[in-house]
Amino acid sequence: MPLVDLIGIHKSFGTNPVLRGIDLSVHEGQVVALIGRSGSGKSTLLRTINGLEHIDDGVISVDGEKIDARDTDLRALRLKVGMVFQQFNLFPHLTAAENVMLAPKVVKKAPQAELRALAVEMLEKVGLGDRLDHYPDQLSGGQQQRVAIARSLAMRPRVLLCDEVTSALDPELVAEVLAVVRKLADDGMTLIMVTHEMRFAREVCDQLVFMHQGRIHESGPPEQVFSAPQTEELRQFLGGIG
Amino acid sequence: MVEFAFSDIVWNLLLALRWTALLSVVAFIGGGAVGLLVLLARLSSRRWLRRLTRGYIEVFQGTPLLMQLFLTFFGLSLVGLDVPAWLAAGLALTLFTSAFLAEIWRGCVEAVPRGQWEASSSLALTYLEQMRWVILPQALRLAVAPTIGFSVQVVKGTAVTSIIGFVELTKAGTMITNATFQPFLVYGLVALFYFLLCFPLSLCAKSLERKFHAAR
Amino acid sequence: MAYQFDFSSLSGYGDLLAKGAGLTVSLTVVGGLAGVAIGIAGAWARSRPVPVLAPVVAAYVEVIRNTPFLVQLFFLFFGLPALGIKLGEFQAAALAMVVNLGAYSTEIIRAGVQSIPRGQIEAAMSLAMTPLQIFRHVVLIPALKKIWPALSSQVVIVMLGSSVCSQIAAEELTFAANFIQSRNFRAFEVYFVVTALYLALSILLRWLLSRLGQALFERRRHG
Numbered sequence: 001m002p003l004v005d006l007i008g009i010h011k012s013f014g015t016n017p018v019l020r021g022i023d024l025s026v027h028e029g030q031v032v033a034l035i036g037r038s039g040s041g042k043s044t045l046l047r048t049i050n051g052l053e054h055i056d057d058g059v060i061s062v063d064g065e066k067i068d069a070r071d072t073d074l075r076a077l078r079l080k081v082g083m084v085f086q087q088f089n090l091f092p093h094l095t096a097a098e099n100v101m102l103a104p105k106v107v108k109k110a111p112q113a114e115l116r117a118l119a120v121e122m123l124e125k126v127g128l129g130d131r132l133d134h135y136p137d138q139l140s141g142g143q144q145q146r147v148a149i150a151r152s153l154a155m156r157p158r159v160l161l162c163d164e165v166t167s168a169l170d171p172e173l174v175a176e177v178l179a180v181v182r183k184l185a186d187d188g189m190t191l192i193m194v195t196h197e198m199r200f201a202r203e204v205c206d207q208l209v210f211m212h213q214g215r216i217h218e219s220g221p222p223e224q225v226f227s228a229p230q231t232e233e234l235r236q237f238l239g240g241i242g
Numbered sequence: 243m244v245e246f247a248f249s250d251i252v253w254n255l256l257l258a259l260r261w262t263a264l265l266s267v268v269a270f271i272g273g274g275a276v277g278l279l280v281l282l283a284r285l286s287s288r289r290w291l292r293r294l295t296r297g298y299i300e301v302f303q304g305t306p307l308l309m310q311l312f313l314t315f316f317g318l319s320l321v322g323l324d325v326p327a328w329l330a331a332g333l334a335l336t337l338f339t340s341a342f343l344a345e346i347w348r349g350c351v352e353a354v355p356r357g358q359w360e361a362s363s364s365l366a367l368t369y370l371e372q373m374r375w376v377i378l379p380q381a382l383r384l385a386v387a388p389t390i391g392f393s394v395q396v397v398k399g400t401a402v403t404s405i406i407g408f409v410e411l412t413k414a415g416t417m418i419t420n421a422t423f424q425p426f427l428v429y430g431l432v433a434l435f436y437f438l439l440c441f442p443l444s445l446c447a448k449s450l451e452r453k454f455h456a457a458r
Numbered sequence: 459m460a461y462q463f464d465f466s467s468l469s470g471y472g473d474l475l476a477k478g479a480g481l482t483v484s485l486t487v488v489g490g491l492a493g494v495a496i497g498i499a500g501a502w503a504r505s506r507p508v509p510v511l512a513p514v515v516a517a518y519v520e521v522i523r524n525t526p527f528l529v530q531l532f533f534l535f536f537g538l539p540a541l542g543i544k545l546g547e548f549q550a551a552a553l554a555m556v557v558n559l560g561a562y563s564t565e566i567i568r569a570g571v572q573s574i575p576r577g578q579i580e581a582a583m584s585l586a587m588t589p590l591q592i593f594r595h596v597v598l599i600p601a602l603k604k605i606w607p608a609l610s611s612q613v614v615i616v617m618l619g620s621s622v623c624s625q626i627a628a629e630e631l632t633f634a635a636n637f638i639q640s641r642n643f644r645a646f647e648v649y650f651v652v653t654a655l656y657l658a659l660s661i662l663l664r665w666l667l668s669r670l671g672q673a674l675f676e677r678r679r680h681g
Contacts, residue, residue, distance in 0.1 A: 050364050079367035093379045103365035106375055146360075155365060157374035302519045304614075304660040306621035308632060316645040391671040394524065398540035402622060412529055425536035433525045433533060440524035 003028045003052040009058035018044050021216040031191045033201040036211035042194045050081035063158045082152030086164040088144045096147045097132040100154045122150035126180050142173030162193035210234050246422045273339025280344035282334030293350035307402050322446045331403035350384040370387045383390030394440045462596025467642040478634030486617040489555030522561030528622045535626045551623035559616045569599030603675040610667035614660050628648050
């Protein structure tokens with residue numbers, strides 16, 4: 001049984017349909033990249049998986065937790081799904097360690113004694129064991145994004161969503177963040193990412209999903225998608241990004 | 243006619259200044275507490291509550307403070323209370339302050355970037371947890387400068403309470419003027435005392451605002 | 459003891475209320491126009507490194523912003539005659555409103571002026587425009603457009619503040635209310651109705667100012 005199962009997901013912004021019936025299954029330990037042009041619906045799709053976008057129709061299930069268009073209590077879903085944002089969205093009034101500890105403290109009511117150890121463990125995992133008490137504005141963009149990853153991991157999610165996690169970074173800072181994501185993949189974390197880093201996607205992912213006009217147009221293992229695209233749209237997309 | 247030396251005028255105004263200061267502090271603290279409740283209602287997920295508080299704010303921001311004072315004063319006496327001027331003054335100014343502070347603070351809450359809501363949602367925080375741990379701490383920092391700035395309006399607002407007979411700085415000025423026939427001097431001094439009270443607050447608000455903008 | 463509200467006791471005073479409201483509006487129009495004019499001049503003065511003028515304007519702004527309008531009004535009406543300047547009630551009230559709004563709008567418009575990107579001014583300088591030409595043609599309109607909402611709010615605040623002009627017997631709306639309640643002894647009803655009138659006036663004024671802003675600053679369409 002797949003860890004993440006999306007069935008018939010529909011979503012419109014006003015009269016403009018952005019997701020027109022998405023079916024997608026992701027198994028435990030899989031690494032999936034959503035690719036496609038801007039406006040193809042890939043970011044919106046990613047955001048529906050932890051309820052940041054309300055869906056008009058369909059069912060989302062993650063590790064047995066089912067959500068449909070009528071549900072408003074998304075807490076159970078969000079406990080299983082972590083998210084890393086393009087703009088990091090660290091809490092600026094909290095240190096790196098406090099950013100990591102906040103949700104375990106408030107949501108999971110973890111005991112004070114364990115919290116600090118958790119923060120150390122998670123920040124060391126992203127290579128920032130020496131930055132615990134720094135505030136976000138004292139960190140580089142790459143470091144901030146790694147703290148954001150640590151913050152999500154601290155909730156021990158079953159699946160981690162990454163929404164263009166390197167797009168807001170200066171070129172020289174991209175590699176350190178990708179290295180962290182790669183290590184998560186190697187450790188068996190289930191990952192669903194929206195990315196423009198095609199080389200990275202090719203090396204790390206098990207499956208590429210090409211989205212076009214709100215639908216999954218084509219998908220498959222990276223070698224197949226890159227070397228033998230089946231449709232004209234995918235060929236154009238891959239040609240366009242060189 | 244009583245002879246007033248310059249020092250007598252200053253001394254009597256200073257005595258009255260205490261009431262201006264006290265009323266300002268009471269209205270500011272009371273208004274802050276009520277304002278916080280109004281703010282929470284204004285941000286509530288219940289539509290009727292949002293509308294109600296919007297109306298509340300609209301009324302206090304859309305009518306003269308003097309009318310609010312009169313209505314409080316005469317309204318309280320309608321329900322059979324013998325209302326001393328200080329009570330009506332304190333109550334009306336508290337409500338007035340609460341409406342303005344709630345609106346200022348709402349602006350600060352809305353100035354917290356949307357990404358902060360999204361990030362805390364994705365970590366499974368509830369609305370109240372988001373408010374308590376993520377949004378309000380940031381909004382609070384944004385709010386310090388305009389809140390202090392508004393305290394100047396509260397201090398100046400207390401002058402209007404002289405009209406319902408509360409003897410604070412302005413009323414004392416009028417009374418001393420009537421006794422000394424030196425309006426130029428007395429009202430000049432009254433203005434000076436208000437200035438000494440308000441200007442440091444204005445400076446403080448301005449420097450905090452600058453500091454905040456520099457920090458961004 | 460239950461109080462019986464009696465709004466009918468207000469009938470017969472409609473003309474008086476209308477006259478009072480009319481005076482409130484007149485005061486607001488005079489105060490608004492002259493006050494904003496002073497604000498524009500003040501913002502211009504503060505934008506220039508003129509030795510005496512800029513600090514004088516700054517002091518004016520701070521004094522007015524840090525003292526109550528009521529005290530400013532009393533100072534002008536009761537205090538100035540000591541210097542041989544005698545003002546009528548309406549004149550004193552109007553002057554106080556102009557002086558008050560002038561200070562606030564100086565500060566508001568100055569903030570708008572400061573928000574104009576430096577590059578705009580440099581571009582105009584490179585076209586050999588004089589400082590006054592630059593202010594008039596390049597800076598002022600976008601600055602006003604930017605701060606129009608803040609300026610509109612301040613005009614409404616000044617209109618509501620004019621209610622204390624009743625204290626020097628300027629016969630505006632609050633004065634009318636005071637007069638009526640001294641006749642019919644129905645203070646609460648009178649002030650309730652007059653408060654509603656003020657609320658209506660402020661909603662109307664805000665609407666008018668926003669329409670005016672649209673008319674002034676809307677992009678001219680070609681063709």
